[in-house]
Amino acid sequence: MPVASSSRRKSARSRREPSSDRIEEDYPSQHAGNNDDVEGGDDEEEQPRRKVKQEKKARRRARGDSESDNNAPAIVDDDDDDRIDIENFHNQPLDKKEGGKLSGIAQDWEMIRKQIHQGSFSLAKEVATSLADVLEGDNANQALSEVDDIMKTLIDIDHEMQSHEKVLSGMHQQLMRGEPVEDAVDLYEKEVKKRINEFNNKTTRKKYGSNDQYVQFKQGIFEVQKPGENIPPINDFIPREEGDESDDDDDLEIGGVTQNFKCPITLTMLVNPMKSSTCGHAFSGDAIREYLNKGPPSGKSCPAAGCSQKLTMAMLVADSSLEKRAKLAARRAQRDEDDSDDDDNEVIE
Known part of the structure; x- marks a missing residue:
């Protein structure tokens, strides 16, 4: 039986036992402690993040406050990569x-x-x-x-x-x-x-x-x-005050009018008043509705004495504030009248 030569036996062992170099080549992740230097080791999302880290490390080194690689912290907060760098972010118009x-x-x-x-x-x-x-x-x-x-x-x-x-x-x-x-x-x-x-x-x-x-x-x-x-x-x-115009100057003169709380139609105290947006006269709600309903759709003249403004229902707005003031004024006027009657009775006695 022929005996295999030493060269053939060596070749067979090489096929059965891969070298350590071959293992490292096929399985780099088992020996590499950091795959930053391995080409193609990062996916597409990881590469930009590592690039930002490297830029930050470079800036820290330039300021002289970076730590040595041996003393670098073991945990890195990856959230920093997504934050705005305030120190280098300038005011934008x-x-x-x-x-x-x-x-x-x-x-x-x-x-x-x-x-x-x-x-x-x-x-x-x-x-x-x-x-x-x-x-x-x-x-x-x-x-x-x-x-x-x-x-x-x-x-x-x-x-x-x-x-x-x-x-x-x-x-x-x-x-x-x-x-x-x-x-x-x-x-x-x-x-x-x-x-x-x-x-x-x-x-x-x-x-x-x-x-x-x-x-x-x-x-x-x-x-x-x-x-x-x-x-x-x-x-x-x-x-x-100092800086105001003279009182003779009427630039700011607002007022000088009388608020009549009686309806020009009923001649009684306003009830549910409605005010004209054109001339400013106010009327009791029911009275002005009845007055305008008897006229043409185009409207009638304002029933207030001396006013010739055209008036329609669309020009009237309810005025709750005026109604409250009218009630208060009427109540106060009644009180004054009662007080006057009491004074007269005291004089007669």
Whole structure:
């Protein structure tokens, strides 16, 4: 039987026993402690993350605060890879794409401001007229002064909210014109502060004398306390300060009118009043409906004496505030009449 040569036996052993080099080549993951250096070892998502880590390590080395590889922490928070690098993130100007966002924020300010209008201002006016009806003398003056301060504070807040709204709207318009807005946050805060300071530096007359809410507030109190008398100009309720025009200047003169709480049709106290949006005259609801139903669909002349304005039902709006003031004025007038009768009876006795 022929004997295999030594060269053939060596060849057979090499086929049966793979070398260690061959094993490492086929199974690199069993020996490699870190596969950063293995080509193709990372998937497509892992490669960018490792690249960011390497860039961060390079920046830390440049600052001299990096740790040696032997002392590197064993756990690395991979969430850092997705965070914004604040130190190297510079302020960017706003462009037209952000215009819609600014417009939306401005509308939010407007919506909140209108809600305050509908609630807080109405409540303050109702409280003031109620106090004017039930209180007299020093008690009335003190209580109404406190409500007056609240009303002024509400107007101050309203102006501040308008300032935010108008500044944002102005920035939006600037972007829509194609003009970039640099340093948006600083610009926004600076312009809002400027508007608020300009308002605060005005005199009391200039801040509140031309404000419709405040004028209605003061008129409502006067109507209840002195029914039937002419309402004086608003400047008569606000002392003159340095910087105000002379009292002879009627630029801010609002008032000088009489609120008649009687219906021009029934000549009795207003009931469920409706006010004309064109001439401002008020009527009891049932009376004005009956009056207009007897006329042509195009409307009739206003039934108030001396008024020639055309009037239709579409021009009339319910006025609940006027109804409350009319009731308070009527009640106060009745009280004054009763007090007068009591005084006459005492004299006769």
